[in-house]
Amino acid sequence: MNTTRVLRPAPVTARRNSRTLALETIREKIITLEILPGTRLSENELAEQLGLSRTPIRESLILLAEERLVYVVPQVGTVVAPIxxxxxxxxxxxxxxxxxxxxxxxxxxxxxxxxxxxxxxxxxxxxxxxxxxxxxxxxxxxxxxxxxxxxxxxxxxxxxxxxxxxxxxxxxxxxxxxxxxxxxxxxxxxxxxxxxxxxxxxxxxxxxxxxxxxxxxxxxxxxxxxxxxxx
CATH class of the missing domain: 1.20.120.530 (GntR ligand-binding domain-like)
Structure with a gap:
């Protein structure tokens, strides 16, 4: 008998909800200046703080970059943009x-x-x-x-x-x-x-x-x- 378990991807809705949570939380921290301009953002640290995987964190940072709230610095990583x-x-x-x-x-x-x-x-x-x-x-x-x-x-x-x-x-x-x-x-x-x-x-x-x-x-x-x- 084949007992191999097939790992299925998380439902799209669950992934979207995780990304929304990450996006709204990080965005609010940036807008309220809880996270100041110039701060380097770590995907690992944010994932740990929010209890999420790195994927929704990474997707959120991409969206925040489109708003010009963060930007990527070579050899440094993602940094909170100035106002x-x-x-x-x-x-x-x-x-x-x-x-x-x-x-x-x-x-x-x-x-x-x-x-x-x-x-x-x-x-x-x-x-x-x-x-x-x-x-x-x-x-x-x-x-x-x-x-x-x-x-x-x-x-x-x-x-x-x-x-x-x-x-x-x-x-x-x-x-x-x-x-x-x-x-x-x-x-x-x-x-x-x-x-x-x-x-x-x-x-x-x-x-x-x-x-x-x-x-x-x-x-x-x-x-x-x-x-x-x-x-």
Missing amino acids: LLAEIETAQFVRESLELAALAESLSRVTPEDIAHLNAIVDAQRIADSRQSLTSFFTLDEEFHSALMAVSGHGSAWRTVAQAKSHLDRARHLSLSFTGMTLLVDEHQRIVDGLAGDAADAAVLALRSHLRRVFEDIAAVRATSPELFSA
């Missing part, structure tokens, strides 16, 4: 174009329920500010802008914004310690108030000013940590 200023400018262009266009359409579609939802997020941000919780605040900031875009009926467009702004998000994480959260919360409130009061000009001006503030913040961060950035 690229050109990528920030492109991401800001995409973000501002889509968010302002969405806001223009939201003015004729907004409901009291939408305003209540946005105000609830702003209130949660004030709590995060009082607790000095940068992580919670950043998550709520994403939720606010996603919800704001959803009012226009084009909420799925937020995925396009999110995919474009990985380098911008790294800079935003850095800038929170410079700008502080209170100012950003107040700007969010002005956007909601303009939307609630059917004040188109005020809402658009508040949102544009809010989105462009990141350039001032980045200038301040670069002055103290120039090694984290690259043109």
Whole structure:
């Protein structure tokens, strides 16, 4: 009797889930600057930390290289990329174009329920500010802008914004310690108030000013940590 066992490859779904886990985890660590620019990444160490095989780790690093979040250095290996200023400018262009266009359409579609939802997020941000919780605040900031875009009926467009702004998000994480959260919360409130009061000009001006503030913040961060950035 032939008792030889046939080893079958893992189901495609399982492999995909492992790659997704690896990609999302490593990406978040890079964007939140838990892993700093210039850090060498070891496939073996990452696989051990995440409890995965090297294959999903390697596949994730390839995808992160496409986002220009990592790059390969001959004789060195995979290294976390610096924050690229050109990528920030492109991401800001995409973000501002889509968010302002969405806001223009939201003015004729907004409901009291939408305003209540946005105000609830702003209130949660004030709590995060009082607790000095940068992580919670950043998550709520994403939720606010996603919800704001959803009012226009084009909420799925937020995925396009999110995919474009990985380098911008790294800079935003850095800038929170410079700008502080209170100012950003107040700007969010002005956007909601303009939307609630059917004040188109005020809402658009508040949102544009809010989105462009990141350039001032980045200038301040670069002055103290120039090694984290690259043109």
